[in-house]
Structures are given as structure tokens and as C-alpha cells.
Amino acid sequence: MDRIRTFRAASMPEALALVKREFGGNAVILGTRAVQPDGIGRLVRREWVEITASAGGASPGGAGRGRGAEPPAAPQRNVALPEHVHRYYQRLVENDVAHEIAERLARSVLGPAGAPPRNESQTRRRLQQLIARTLPPCETLSLAEGRATRIALLGPAGGGKTTTLAKLAAHFWLKLRRPVAIISLDLFRLAAHEQMRRYGEIIGVPVHTVGTASDVSVALKATADAALVLIDTPGVSPGDSERLAHVSGLLDALSPDGRHLVLPGTMADRARQRCVEAFNRLAPTHVVLTRLDEAVGFGVVLNALDSLRLKLSYLTTGQRVPGDIIPACSDRLAELVLHATSA
Numbered sequence: 001m002d003r004i005r006t007f008r009a010a011s012m013p014e015a016l017a018l019v020k021r022e023f024g025g026n027a028v029i030l031g032t033r034a035v036q037p038d039g040i041g042r043l044v045r046r047e048w049v050e051i052t053a054s055a056g057g058a059s060p061g062g063a064g065r066g067r068g069a070e071p072p073a074a075p076q077r078n079v080a081l082p083e084h085v086h087r088y089y090q091r092l093v094e095n096d097v098a099h100e101i102a103e104r105l106a107r108s109v110l111g112p113a114g115a116p117p118r119n120e121s122q123t124r125r126r127l128q129q130l131i132a133r134t135l136p137p138c139e140t141l142s143l144a145e146g147r148a149t150r151i152a153l154l155g156p157a158g159g160g161k162t163t164t165l166a167k168l169a170a171h172f173w174l175k176l177r178r179p180v181a182i183i184s185l186d187l188f189r190l191a192a193h194e195q196m197r198r199y200g201e202i203i204g205v206p207v208h209t210v211g212t213a214s215d216v217s218v219a220l221k222a223t224a225d226a227a228l229v230l231i232d233t234p235g236v237s238p239g240d241s242e243r244l245a246h247v248s249g250l251l252d253a254l255s256p257d258g259r260h261l262v263l264p265g266t267m268a269d270r271a272r273q274r275c276v277e278a279f280n281r282l283a284p285t286h287v288v289l290t291r292l293d294e295a296v297g298f299g300v301v302l303n304a305l306d307s308l309r310l311k312l313s314y315l316t317t318g319q320r321v322p323g324d325i326i327p328a329c330s331d332r333l334a335e336l337v338l339h340a341t342s343a
């Protein structure tokens with residue numbers, strides 16, 4: 001029988017460290033919960049984080065693992081791989097890289113002529129290069145000269161669109177002092193509108209709302225002087241074609257320079273594929289992977305991007321605004337995927 005326990009700490013990395021210390025690298029995260037102060041204080045005060053984890057075994061609903069319900073089994077010794085290559089294969093699996101991708105990488109590191117790397121450091125160097133090359137191109141936001149750059153965030157409900165948008169708004173306005181404006185298309189839920197309005201107030205950037213096509217020209221005029229216009233869209237279930245069509249129409253009218261699909265990095269494979277297929281209709285150009293703080297390792301990034309041919313723009317690693325956002329960079333990501341988890 002698996003052991004299940006709830007761990008509480010001041011931050012997600014600390015809570016994950018407790019889980020790892022208690023249950024080891026094969027722990028399965030069953031659920032996470034932020035225990036927050038009330039009201040506006042939640043944006044500025046640190047919250048407690050609770051993780052419920054099991055020592056091993058299946059995770060209900062596949063939550064928290066990129067490859068569905070199976071935790072990574074202890075990798076079998078692969079006789080075809082030299083010892084030091086196999087050790088890196090194990091590390092990839094420990095970091096939640098799917099077995100088939102880890103195996104593909106380990107085999108590629110041997111090279112076509114079967115000239116294996118001589119030692120650990122050569123293996124690491126080759127793997128790092130291979131991983132960086134496997135990743136899609138990385139491209140963060142860059143602002144056009146002399147006109148507003150418009151960027152839309154879209155994706156499934158609760159994926160982290162509004163939080164990521166607030167992090168970007170804070171970075172460009174509070175840190176870089178570039179004028180930012182927000183356009184919110186999320187008029188479906190009062191709470192969503194309220195959330196965006198509060199972020200706007202706290203960060204100090206104007207928020208305009210667009211509910212129908214007739215609001216578009218007013219919003220475009222009102223935001224024409226901003227260097228960056230961030231467009232927040234409502235969460236849409238992949239099966240809701242009516243709402244997808246509505247958002248698609250408004251986006252076409254706003255004609256953004258980039259459309260960033262926001263997906264939790266911890267989403268199970270099939271759910272993610274369904275989302276990607278549904279959101280293709282909105283012609284995404286980039287992907288943002290969120291909730292990586294809830295993943296066992298950065299390997300989920302490789303799993304998520306393996307069949308996704310969109311540019312990677314940002315990764316998010318927590319709920320804090322501002323903060324908890326990493327600009328995508330393939331070399332840095334390759335390092336993170338190969339990072340030893342048992343340290």
C-alpha cells in the first residue's frame with residue numbers, strides 16, 4: 001500500500017524538498033494547494049504551500065505527471081548503453097523525461113558510428129547539446145519600434161494565462177519602464193474581470209475590456225500609445241467550439257503580433273494533445289509552459305514540447321507576481337533537464 005502524506009512549507013521548492021526527503025525521487029504529487037492570505041494581500045504576501053504526495057504508485061487522474069498515471073519506474077540497466085551513459089539516462093527519467101525520449105537521447109549520444117562518449121563529462125556535454133537541439137526555437141517578447149506590440153495569451157481554463165500576463169506586465173512596466181496596457185476579453189466571469197482589474201491597479205497599468213467586436217476599435221485606439229499591449233482571453237474548454245469561435249473572432253479583430261498558448265507543463269499527454277488540437281484554430285505562434293514548480297523535474301518540458309512545433313517563450317514556476325517566470329533559453333533548459341535531483 002502506498003503511503004500518502006500532506007507536506008506544508010513556505011514555498012513550492014521547499015515543500016517539494018520535504019516530499020523528496022521523505023519519499024525520494026519517485027514520489028508522486030497527488031495535489032497541491034496554496035493556503036493564502038485573504039483578498040488583495042495574496043498578491044503581496046507569501047502563502048503557505050501544501051503538497052499531498054504518495055511514496056509511489058499511480059496518481060489519480062494523471063495530475064502532476066506529464067505522462068499520465070505511471071510514475072517513472074526504476075530504469076532497467078540497458079545492456080547496450082555504457083555505464084556513464086546509462087547513469088545519465090537514469091537522471092533523465094528521474095527528472096520526469098518520458099522513457100522513450102530518454103532512451104532516444106541516450107542512444108543518440110552514442111552517435112551513428114557507435115563511438116560512445118569516453119566519460120561522464122563528455123556524455124553530459126553531448127546530451128546537453130542534443131537536448132538544446134531537440135527543443136523548439138526559444139523566443140521571448142521583443143517590442144517593435146514606434147508602434148504598439150500586441151501579444152495575446154490563450155489556452156484552457158485555469159492554465160495560468162492571467163497570472164502570466166500580470167508577470168509580463170510587471171516585468172515590462174515596473175522593471176523596464178516600457179508603457180504597458182492590458183486588454184481583457186474575459187467578460188464571461190465577474191471574478192476574472194475583477195482579478196485582472198486588481199492586477200492592473202497593483203502593477204499600475206490600464207485595463208480595457210472588450211466584450212464584442214464593436215469594442216475592438218475603441219480598445220485599439222486607447223492602447224495605441226503603449227509599447228506593449230497584453231491581451232488576456234477567457235479560459236476555453238477544448239470541447240467548447242462556440243466559445244473558441246467567439247475568442248477567435250475577437251482576436252482576429254485585434255490582430256495580435258503573437259498568440260501565446262498557455263499550457264500547464266504538468267498536463268497529462270492526451271489532455272494536452274486535445275488542447276493543442278482545439279487551440280490550433282486560434283493559430284497560436286508560441287507556447288508558455290506553466291506550473292513547472294509542481295513537476296517532479298524539468299523533463300516534463302521535453303515531453304510537452306516533443307510533438308509541439310511552436311516557439312517556446314516563457315516557463316513559469318509559481319504563483320508569485322512579479323516573479324516566478326523564466327524567459328525560455330534552450331541551453332539553460334537543457335541544463336535544468338540534466339540537473340541532479342538528489343542534491
Ligand SMILES: Nc1nc2c(ncn2[C@@H]2O[C@H](COP(=O)(O)OP(=O)(O)OP(=O)(O)O)[C@@H](O)[C@H]2O)c(=O)[nH]1
Nearest residue numbers: 157158159160161162163235290291316317318319
Ligand atoms: N503552482 C503554480 N500555480 C500557478 C502558476 N501560474 C498560475 N498559477 C495559479 O493557477 C491558478 C489559475 O491561474 P490563472 O492565471 O487565473 O489562470 P487562467 O488561465 O487565467 O484561468 P482562467 O482565466 O480561469 O481560464 C491561480 O491560482 C494561479 O495562482 C505556476 O506557474 N505555478
Ligand SMILES: [Mg+2]
Nearest residue numbers: 161162192235
Ligand atoms: Mg484568467
